[in-house]
Ligand SMILES: Nc1ncnc2c1ncn2[C@@H]1O[C@H](COP(=O)(O)OP(=O)(O)OP(=O)(O)O)[C@@H](O)[C@H]1O
């Protein structure tokens with residue numbers, strides 16, 4: 319059964335005209351996010367990520383294109399209807415945007431002020447603070463909290479109006495890796511327990527890898543590649559996508575140290591130094607065994623990194639393949655047929 323689309327952007331274009339320059343911030347983007355997705359949008363600074371997601375709740379009106387959120391054609395709504403619609407789309411930010419003069423409880427209560435009876439708001443705030451693990455800090459002020467705790471407050475506040483969609487714009491970029499991981503785990507938990515749809519903007523592929531099930535790569539305003547997390551990691555097409563994936567591996571250091579090894583210094587005949595990348599069942603052992611058994615090619619593993627992505631092994635090996643030229647050629651064909659990506663590595667930097 320097809321899942322319900324909760325966000326549908328069609329041909330969304332955003333241009334800014336400034337005195338000395340014209341900026342094409344979002345370049346004819348189509349995007350569909352389905353209910354329950356954790357959809358990552360990754361790109362370098364200036365790629366247009368924030369402008370794109372601001373077009374979802376019309377904090378940024380597109381120059382052209384259509385925006386449908388939760389069944390509403392956003393561009394046709396009255397100002398009042400738009401305010402109502404925005405309550406269904408929560409947002410969290412890099413710098414938390416908390417009010418330092420208000421307690422944690424009052425920050426979380428802020429979006430509900432005047433909309434519901436006091437006792438009801440109080441109960442809701444207690445529930446939200448429990449949800450993010452801050453029930454004992456209700457009366458503290460933001461300046462007394464760590465960055466990770468401040469973002470938990472930001473999340474609780476974003477959830478005050480029971481949104482169905484949460485947009486996270488670089489929400490972990492100001493946090494250290496361990497705190498980042500804990501916040502991402504919290505988002506994943508909210509996705510699972512509340513059915514919350516999450517759009518996660520980031521320049522860190524590591525964050526995408528940890529919790530997203532779909533990913534789009536943005537460059538110069540356009541989405542240049544998109545797909546399920548596993549498809550993108552298994553078969554990235556664009557160099558930028560490959561570069562982002564490589565940031566989640568410690569390959570540069572591995573290649574540098576591999577080049578110092580005698581097996582590489584003394585490559586013979588048809589020997590090849592290659593990186594093998596694969597996703598799924600073909601774990602290193604059967605792969606290496608098959609190359610020897612079926613092609614009489616030995617694979618000397620100099621470096622290996624196997625991680626689990628959504629329960630699926632994602633492997634990167636640096637190996638020296640040795641055998642006759644013919645057999646090595648047959649090996650490359652076999653690897654390609656089995657969805658193992660092969661990348662040649664120069665033996666010298
Ligand atoms: N209000 C604006 N007026 C003029 N130009 C803008 C405006 N907002 C964004 N831009 C420009 O649009 C482009 C995309 O900016 P955007 O903030 O969407 O990128 P980003 O991918 O979110 O970057 P970052 O990772 O640094 O947050 C940039 O060139 C930026 O300078």
Ligand SMILES: [Mg+2]
Nearest residue numbers: 367368369487
């Ligand atoms: Mg941004």
